Structure formats: C-alpha cells, structure tokens
Amino acid sequence: MHEFWQQVFSGLAAGSVYASVALALVMIYRSTDLVNFAQGEMAMFSTYIAWTLVNAGMPFWGAFAVTLIVSFVGGMVIERVVIRPVENAPVLAAVVVTIGLLLIFNSVAGWIYTYTVQDFPSPFPDRPLFHALITTRDLGVIAVTLIMLVLLFLFFRFTSTGLAMRAAAQNPASARLCGIRVGRMLAIGWGLAAAIGATAGIMVAPVLFLDPNMMGGVLLYAFAGALLGGITSPVGAVVGGLIVGVTENLVGTYLIASQLKLTVALALIILVLVFRPNGLFGTAIVRRV
Amino acid sequence: MAPILELRSVKAFYGQSEVVHGIDLAVEEGGMTVLLGANGAGKTTTLRAICGMVRSEGEILFAGKRLDRRATEDIAGVGVAHVPEGRGTFIGLTVEENLRLGGYTRPRNAPANMERMYGYFPILAERRRQQGGALSGGEQQMLAIARALMMEPRLLVLDEPSFGLAPRVVEDIFKIVERIKKEERVSVLLVEQNATLALESADHAYLLETGYVVASGSAKALADDPQIRRAYLGY
Numbered sequence: 001m002h003e004f005w006q007q008v009f010s011g012l013a014a015g016s017v018y019a020s021v022a023l024a025l026v027m028i029y030r031s032t033d034l035v036n037f038a039q040g041e042m043a044m045f046s047t048y049i050a051w052t053l054v055n056a057g058m059p060f061w062g063a064f065a066v067t068l069i070v071s072f073v074g075g076m077v078i079e080r081v082v083i084r085p086v087e088n089a090p091v092l093a094a095v096v097v098t099i100g101l102l103l104i105f106n107s108v109a110g111w112i113y114t115y116t117v118q119d120f121p122s123p124f125p126d127r128p129l130f131h132a133l134i135t136t137r138d139l140g141v142i143a144v145t146l147i148m149l150v151l152l153f154l155f156f157r158f159t160s161t162g163l164a165m166r167a168a169a170q171n172p173a174s175a176r177l178c179g180i181r182v183g184r185m186l187a188i189g190w191g192l193a194a195a196i197g198a199t200a201g202i203m204v205a206p207v208l209f210l211d212p213n214m215m216g217g218v219l220l221y222a223f224a225g226a227l228l229g230g231i232t233s234p235v236g237a238v239v240g241g242l243i244v245g246v247t248e249n250l251v252g253t254y255l256i257a258s259q260l261k262l263t264v265a266l267a268l269i270i271l272v273l274v275f276r277p278n279g280l281f282g283t284a285i286v287r288r289v
Numbered sequence: 290m291a292p293i294l295e296l297r298s299v300k301a302f303y304g305q306s307e308v309v310h311g312i313d314l315a316v317e318e319g320g321m322t323v324l325l326g327a328n329g330a331g332k333t334t335t336l337r338a339i340c341g342m343v344r345s346e347g348e349i350l351f352a353g354k355r356l357d358r359r360a361t362e363d364i365a366g367v368g369v370a371h372v373p374e375g376r377g378t379f380i381g382l383t384v385e386e387n388l389r390l391g392g393y394t395r396p397r398n399a400p401a402n403m404e405r406m407y408g409y410f411p412i413l414a415e416r417r418r419q420q421g422g423a424l425s426g427g428e429q430q431m432l433a434i435a436r437a438l439m440m441e442p443r444l445l446v447l448d449e450p451s452f453g454l455a456p457r458v459v460e461d462i463f464k465i466v467e468r469i470k471k472e473e474r475v476s477v478l479l480v481e482q483n484a485t486l487a488l489e490s491a492d493h494a495y496l497l498e499t500g501y502v503v504a505s506g507s508a509k510a511l512a513d514d515p516q517i518r519r520a521y522l523g524y
Contacts, residue, residue, distance in 0.1 A: 160389070160396060167379050167390050174377030177340065179365035179394035179440065 005133055007249045013138035014207075014221075015245020016145035020200035021215075021222030022229065022237035023152075024193035029231050031169040031189045032083070034094050038101035040219030042078075043197030044212060045105050046071040047205050048113050050198070051120055060123045064202060068195045075194025076187040083190070084183070109212040122206035141203045148199055149238060152192075156234075165189060217262055221248065224265040227272045230279030239280065244268065291353075293318045293444055293476045294339070294369075299347035299357075301331070301338035308334045310500040311347065316444065316493075321470055321477040323487040323508065326497035332480040333374050335497070336448050339478075340364050340371045352443065366394050370442035374449060376433040380422030384413055387421050387432055391439030399439065406435040409465060427458035434466070438473060445470075447479045451486070459483060463490050488512040 021039060028036045036042075046067050053063035082101065086094045124140030156162035168175040168185035175182050201215060208214050225244040229236025244265065252261040272279060292315035301309035309331040316322045324332045338345035341361040349356040356364055365371070370391075379387050388406060392399030407414035410431045416424060424432060430450055437445055450466070451459040467490055470477050481487035487508075488494060494511045496504040504511060511517050 160393060163382075163386055163389055164393060166382065166386075170379050170381055171377060173342070174373065174379065175390070176342075176361040177365055177371045177373060177377060178390045178436070179362050180390070181362050 002131075002133070003253070004250075007253045008246055009134040010138055011246035011249030012242060013134075013141045013245070014204075014249065015225075015242035016142050017200045017204045017218060017241075018221040018225045018245050019238040019241025020145055020148065020196050020203075021218055022226035022241040023149075023234055024196040024200075025222060025226045026229075026231060026234050026237040027189055027193045027196075029226075030234075031165070031186055032087070032094075033091065034083075034098065035223075035231075036193070037095070037098045037219075038105060039193065039197050040215030040222070041102045041105035041109075041212075042071070042075070042194050043201035043218075044210075044215040045109055046074075046194065046198030047120070047201035047210060047214070048109055050202050051113075051118065051205070051210055054121055060121060064123075064199075067198050067202065071194040071198035072191040074191075076191040078194070079187045079190035083186075106212050113212070115212055118210040120202075120205035120210045137206070144199065144203055148196065152196075152234075161185075161188070217265075220262060220265045221245070224268045224272075227269055228279055230282030233279065233281035236279055236281030291318060292316055292350075293352055294478065295348075295350040296335075296339070297348040297350070299335070299338060299345055299349060301334045302344045302346075303334065308500055309338065309345075312495075312497070312500075312502045314495055314502065314505075316476050316478050319470075319474065319476055320493060321467075321479065321491045322493040322495070323479045323481055323491035324495050324497060325481065325484050325487065325511075329499070330497040331500040332497055333448055336371065336446055336478070336480055339446065340369060365440060368441070368443040369446060370437035370440045370444070371446040372430075372433045372437050372448060372450070374452070376429050377436075378421040378424070378429045378432060380420065382421055383418055384421060384424070384432060385417040387436050388413075388439055391436035395439065395441050398441065402439050402441065406438060409438075409469060410435055426453050427455070427462065430454065430458075430462055431465070434462075434469070438469065438475070442475055445475045445477045447477065449480055449482060451481060451483045459486065463487075466490070 024039050028034060049070055050063045050067040053066055054060060086097050122137055124137040126135055126137045128135055164180045165185045168180055168182040172182045221244050225241035226237045229240030248261050248264050251264050294316040296314040298311040300307055300311050326332050334343060337343045339349055341359055341364050345357055388403050392402055412428055413432055413435060450462050463486055491508040494508045495502050
C-alpha cells in the first residue's frame with residue numbers, strides 16, 4: 001500500500017506539470033479554436049532561457065521570474081506576428097502554422113544549445129518526507145503549480161482584463177461592441193499560455209533533463225489531460241492533467257513496462273474521443289432560446 | 290437642434306456585395322428615430338455600418354466627428370452603444386459579469402451605473418448571479434439594454450428589441466426604453482419589425498426598401514400615410 005501512495009504522489013507531481021501545459025492548450029483553444037501544437041516546444045525554449053540565466057550566475061527564482069516575463073512577451077509577439085495573419089484562414093492553415101512553430105523552436109533550440117542533454121538545477125532539495133511518501137521536490141512542484149492556478153483563477157475571476165478576456169473568447173463581436181480590444185486580449189492569452197508553459201518546463205526539467213525534445217512526451221500527456229477534462233474547460237484541463245499523471249505512474253508501476261507509458265496517453269486520447277468527446281467537464285452552458 | 294448622428298450617402302457592404310445604396314439619415318439629439326422595412330431591406334446592415342462592423346462608404350458623423358473607418362471598439366468608446374441583433378448576451382457569464390463588461394470603458398462609474406440599471410430592471414438584480422444564457426428572451430433583452438447603458442452612451446442603437454418576444458413583453462421593453470431615453474438623456478436609433486409600436490414611440494422614421502430610403506418624416510406623418518399603413522401596419 002505504501003508503494004501505491006508513493007506512486008500516487010509522484011504521479012500528482014508529474015500530473016501538475018501536465019495540468020499546466022493542458023491549461024495553456026485550453027486557454028488558446030477557447031480563445032482561438034486552435035490547438036497550439038507548439039505549446040510544448042515554446043515551453044522547452046523558455047526553459048533554455050532559464051537555464052542560460054542560471055548558468056550566467058542568476059539566482060534560481062530570479063531566473064524563473066525573468067523567464068516568465070520574457071515568455072509572456074514572446075507569446076504575445078508570436079500571436080501578433082505569426083498567428084494573426086491566419087486568424088481568419090481555415091483551421092487547417094492555422095494548425096499547420098503551429099506545427100511549423102513546433103519545428104522551428106525545436107531546430108533553433110538544437111542549433112543554439114545543441115541536442116546534448118543538460119542538467120537542470122532544481123530549486124527544491126530532493127529529500128523524502130512523511131515516511132518517504134513524497135519527496136520535497138515533488139511537493140515543491142505541486143505547490144508552485146497550485147500557486148500559479150490560484151493566481152490565474154483570481155486574475156480571470158476578479159480583474160477587468162480577465163473578464164474581458166473571457167468575454168472576447170466567448171463572443172468576440174459582442175465584446176467589441178463593449179469597447180474591448182479583442183485582438184489585444186488574444187495576444188495576452190498567448191502571452192499567459194507561454195508563461196504557464198514556461199513554469200511547467202522549468203518544473204519538469206530537473207526530472208526529465210533538458211534537451212530540445214524534452215517536452216514532446218509532456219505535450220502528449222497534456223493533450224490527453226486536456227481532452228479528458230474537456231478541451232473547453234480550464235478546470236477540466238487541470239483535473240485531466242492530474243488524472244493522467246497519476247494513471248501513467250500507476251499503470252507504469254503495476255501493469256506495463258515503464259517504457260510503454262506513453263501509450264497510456266495515446267490510448268486515453270482515443271478512448272476519450274470515441275466514448276466521451278466532450279470530456280469530463282466539457283461545455284455545459286445553460287442555454288434557453 | 291443639431292443631429293447627434295448623421296449619415297451622408299452611406300453605402301454598406303457584405304463582402305463584395307453592396308446592400309445599402311447611399312442613404313442619408315439623421316438622429317436628433319434626445320430623439321428617437323426608427324428604421325422600418327421588410328426583411329433584407331438593409332436595416333441591420335445600416336446599424337452595423339454605423340458601428341464599423343461591416344465595410345461602408347460615405348460619411349458617418351457622430352456629434353460632428355467622423356465614425357467611418359474607425360474600429361468598432363473605438364466607436365463604443367466615444368458613446369455609441371449598440372445592442373446587436375440576437376442581443377449579444379455573454380451566455381456563459383453571469384448577469385453581473387455581463388453588466389461589468391458593459392462598463393468596461395467606464396470603470397470608475399460602473400458600480401453606481403450598475404445599481405441604477407438594477408433600479409430600471411429589478412429582475413436583473415434578482416438574477417445577478419445566474420448565467421446570461423439562463424435568462425428568458427425578454428430578460429436577455431433587458432440585460433442587453435442595461436449592458437449598453439453601462440457605457441454611458443449618447444446614442445443607443447437597438448436592433449429589433451422585440452425579436453422573438455411575447456407582445457406584452459415587447460410593450461414593457463418599449464415603455465422602459467422611452468423612460469430611459471428621458472432619464473438617461475440618450476438619443477435612440479431603433480430598427481423594428483413591429484411598426485405600429487415603433488411609430489408610437491419614435492418621433493422620426495425612415496422606411497427602407499432594398500437598400501434605399503423610400504420614405505421619411507415624422508413618425509406621425511408616416512403612421513398616417515395610407516400607403517405605408519397598408520404595406521407595413523396592415524390596416
């Protein structure tokens with residue numbers, strides 16, 4: 001039983017990383033009806049920025065903060081420069097653009113930093129806690145994710161910009177009539193998604209080690225999580241990400257070889273799409289005509 | 290009195306096709322003007338042209354300043370509040386959030402304005418925590434009007450407020466619009482299918498047919514015109 005709970009907790013740590021990336025995917029999907037396949041590679045690139053700053057002697061949390069700001073601005077620039085021109089194009093065109101971004105980020109990272117696997121420092125010591133149920137590192141990752149989620153919730157719930165972003169995602173025409181700059185809201189959404197992804201990348205890098213392909217698997221798990229939760233639901237993304245993290249860990253420990261864990265994500269994606277396309281928390285907006 | 294809104298030979302387009310063919314139109318300050326006409330006459334398109342939602346040619350003047358070629362969100366900021374066809378409710382957001390969005394460009398006065406709106410529409414106060422989509426059609430129309438008034442507009446543009454509503458509800462809506470016009474000192478431009486009721490409330494009217502103004506004048510004069518009575522009022 002002890003081992004089971006150990007696996008659950010370490011699954012929750014991995015799951016919170018998936019949850020973060022899933023949330024970034026959902027945010028962009030809700031505002032632009034687009035799955036951003038480059039989300040993982042953007043996060044990987046952000047992580048390299050943090051790595052560079054730490055190697056240049058910056059304290060970890062300072063590098064973390066600077067990386068978030070750079071990623072936020074970078075995400076906004078990507079929306080303005082690359083996504084905006086295909087805003088009204090068929091969905092497939094926009095999807096191809098995000099796949100193009102994925103390849104570009106991957107290659108540029110390889111070109112600048114090489115494909116050599118790098119050590120990434122963890123801000124948390126790796127000590128067992130509570131009779132080795134959980135490590136301080138896993139607890140730290142979960143805590144950082146929770147803090148981020150709470151901040152995002154407060155932003156969307158209580159600030160006027162957050163409300164305007166929700167309105168712009170739901171009904172852009174009506175939002176414009178309220179004086180809301182919808183284009184700017186989309187850019188802020190991409191910026192936030194990039195910053196959330198950066199947090200996930202930095203949290204997972206000490207475990208996975210840093211290389212340009214680090215986020216490939218994470219993106220797949222996150223995608224499974226987002227679908228499981230319902231691709232339109234932020235809460236669903238978080239819950240789905242956590243479920244995927246725990247499931248992956250348990251299945252890898254008890255059922256199949258851990259090398260086959262990624263198939264869990266793929267199987268989950270297929271199962272959700274076949275049996276419950278709206279996921280667990282898919283849109284349930286009350287509507288009367 | 291100078292008109293608050295003036296259209297000078299305005300053409301409006303959907304994509305490449307011209308739907309409104311060079312119309313002139315004015316709304317007096319503090320007045321209520323109604324656009325009448327059959328389906329497809331170009332009424333909604335005219336309203337959309339005013340708010341920059343479709344491409345237009347010609348001059349659109351609001352309080353003497355050009356509106357044409359400005360972005361929809363800027364036009365909202367200068368004091369034109371548009372309640373669009375279908376009411377534009379943010380169905381997944383609460384009533385209160387819908388109102389907060391209306392006050393987006395006037396954040397300082399928003400709390401006071403919201404209380405005033407709850408005064409006009411007590412039902413919205415009761416339902417402030419409910420999702421916009423859960424309201425009835427009449428309540429959604431009230432919410433849309435209240436949301437527009439949160440912008441402290443000088444001109445309120447209403448696109449078929451009676452659409453899909455029971456006759457009694459429509460009468461209530463018109464009554465409240467007339468009251469709001471007086472108390473909020475707002476001018477009103479209205480598109481309406483219910484010609485009888487619209488001509489009773491409005492002081493000026495335009496009749497559109499396939500993108501042209503075919504008749505205009507005081508609401509009373511149009512209501513008394515035998516041809517218009519036969520074609521649009523049905524008696």
